[in-house]
Amino acid sequence: MAHHDDLGRLDAYWRAANYLSAGQIYLLDNPLLREPLRRRHIKPRLLGHWGTTPGLNFCYAHLNRVIRDRDLDMMYVMGPGHGGPAAVANAWLEGTYSEVYPDVSFDERGMRRLFRQFSFPGGVPSHVAPETPGSIHEGGELGYSLAHAFGAAFDNPDLIVACIVGDGEAETGPLAASWHSNKFLDPVRDGAVLPILHLNGYKIANPAVLARIPDEELVQLLDGYGYHPLLVAGDEPASMHRKMAAALDQALDEIADIQRAAREDGATERRRWPLIVLRSPKGWTGPKEVDGKPVEGTWRSHQVPLAGMCDDPAHLEQLERWLRSYRPEELFDDDGRPVAELRELAPAGDRRMSANPHANGGLLLRPLVLPDFRDYAVQIGRPGTTTAEPTRVLGTFLRDVIRANPTNFRIMGPDETASNRLGDVFEATDRVFRGERLATDEHQAAHGRVMEVLSEHLCQGWLEGYLLTGRHGLFNSYEAFIHIVDAMFNQHAKWLKVTRHLPWRRPIASLNYLLSSHVWRQDHNGFTHQDPGFLDVVMNKKPEIVRVYLPPDANTLLSVGDHCLRSRDYVNVVVAGKQPALNWLTMDEAVAHAARGIGIWEWASSDGGADPDVVMACAGDVPTLETLAAVDELRQTFPELRVRVVNVVDLMRLLPPSEHPHGMPDAEFDALFTTDKPIIFAFHGYPYLIHRLAYRRHGHPNLHVRGYKEEGTTTTPFDMVMLNDLDRFHLVMDVIDRVPSLGGRVAHVRQRMADKRLALRAHTREHGEDAAEIREWTWSY
Structure with a gap:
């Protein structure tokens, strides 16, 4: 006393x-x-x-x-x-x-x-x-x-x-x-x-x-x-x-x-x-x-x-x-x-x-000991012919991140680590819980590296406190419900914006969001679980603070995940699916593609290195699938059509360099997308966001974006994309409507595409699942 x-x-x-x-x-x-x-x-x-x-x-x-x-x-x-x-x-x-x-x-x-x-x-x-x-x-x-x-x-x-x-x-x-x-x-x-x-x-x-x-x-x-x-x-x-x-x-x-x-x-x-x-x-x-x-x-x-x-x-x-x-x-x-x-x-x-020093966490920050993410690569064979569950693949990498960093890395999430297919981490750790534990519980212990509580606020707050005191972490969540912490994200981004200009504040580990169970594969939960709008919220913040990644497959997700865990003073938002999805890139291709952030997929394109007749762009795993399926159809139906496929991993690349450190100069953007050819852009989120990013570009008048239109229900995966006009057949019709050189036969093709949509929707209503031609589709070329 x-x-x-x-x-x-x-x-x-x-x-x-x-x-x-x-x-x-x-x-x-x-x-x-x-x-x-x-x-x-x-x-x-x-x-x-x-x-x-x-x-x-x-x-x-x-x-x-x-x-x-x-x-x-x-x-x-x-x-x-x-x-x-x-x-x-x-x-x-x-x-x-x-x-x-x-x-x-x-x-x-x-x-x-x-x-x-x-x-x-x-x-x-x-x-x-x-x-x-x-x-x-x-x-x-x-x-x-x-x-x-x-x-x-x-x-x-x-x-x-x-x-x-x-x-x-x-x-x-x-x-x-x-x-x-x-x-x-x-x-x-x-x-x-x-x-x-x-x-x-x-x-x-x-x-x-x-x-x-x-x-x-x-x-x-x-x-x-x-x-x-x-x-x-x-x-x-x-x-x-x-x-x-x-x-x-x-x-x-x-x-x-x-x-x-x-x-x-x-x-x-x-x-x-x-x-x-x-x-x-x-x-x-x-x-x-x-x-x-x-x-x-x-x-x-x-x-x-x-x-x-x-x-x-x-x-x-x-x-x-x-x-x-x-x-x-x-x-x-x-x-x-x-x-x-x-x-x-x-x-x-x-x-x-x-x-x-804990209140200036960068003073205490130790780099993570990271395994080589390439060791977890998915072997793909020909592009678009094999499948993997991207977040499950990432989970094996995170399992070994936990093993190598037993005191300074945690995963936070609202009861969704297993649901988001990161369950392999439980080979290395348990969930933390100090309440009563029963014999029927699994992976619950007094200490662990995974923290789950059904409160996004708590997950975000815990992780912020953990990062600000010099440690590392990951927040995994269903995409639609990350909106619960919109305001908390705002405050953390503001904090980072200010501290970057305070020399005595040392850099801290980035706040990493992994958003899965996303809008396009919430067909089993329905409309309430479908919302990609967190991307729009993130894009409002200061450009030097935020990064948004939309890896199209498992290997690219591994490369992006490794990059995010190594970064400092950012908010990284990664959107990736958990359902089985086609593999597009070898690990070496994925590393190069993730480093570029955007690029032409030459193996999928038919422009032969010349000017294309149309640019088919995509960002996100399901938009990439539908774009490639549309390109497959176009190449079979219009073999003379010069199609260029451009995939976007780093959404910030669409901005000019004056607006974001990752932004592309006009000359580079024009070379990729052209200034005078139609651009059909299939996007993971709300279409307006792409227009907002690209409105200053020379080719913007030619840009047509397909994305989420607030249409959804409990239905099949392909019916979900059809409800929002993001499906492959709609994308083909978009090309037909915008490439006049295709000639008079387009009316027949267009009608066939519309009929396919009607037939496939009827199939879902009768059988309760997508038709085999959709479920079993693979890349032909």
């Missing part, structure tokens, strides 16, 4: 952090109030969030004490990320901020700059942003803190992650699911997460749900989640310091005991991990009342509790009284540095939470 003198110093440290936090929101100059506060000292635009900040500073100060006393390796995750002033203030108090940003020096001049830059043009954001040392969690969008914290703790046995969960955040769906992360934490090989549920009573304008239920009900809820809640409540600082110090010491003793029992005694039962519930006033230590209305302890303190300085001198006077209440003259010396007594309270070196 902390001594009385320690608590007094803690209170001084807390006051210093609160002063620095309020100063960031309000002050443009006069950072130490060496003269009376004037309007010119106040920012013209007052931005920021005060309400949660004092509680965050309170937690931070107390965590620093236990780090010092126990020599802990600890990092923080601040769920109320809008309390950015707290994270910045503590990073500056610890000296880290000035080390990372020397222009924000550790003195009065640096304090002035620290205050000025906050929420100011050319400065730093108001949230716990990537620019903030020690942060892995921006917190602009609420709900992900606890998942990030657990992701950071996995495979970090010596790390404790203190995660402050806001009471508003606790109302979100992702956070509600995140409480269950304790059923996936192995006390032997993982670190620990200490949640601190901060109940200050209000969101922006409404009461917070968990803050307004009785303690008994709250304890029952948290107990039901599998935690041992420790309650700290009040508003009187001295009493609160004593209570918080006691709760932290008890929580850390319990964590140590759980880990000791598991690691030394071999205990296997799942224990209740400690959790602290902190009830403190919103806007604590700020103005209690403004203009006759209560502020501290109410929703009015959420953002800026005092405004209108230029119009109301009384507010300016009240602000000065508030700031001076922290007694800055006791906290900072003549040079503006924290007094020696405060500097000694901060942990040293990497033990500072703002300097913990």
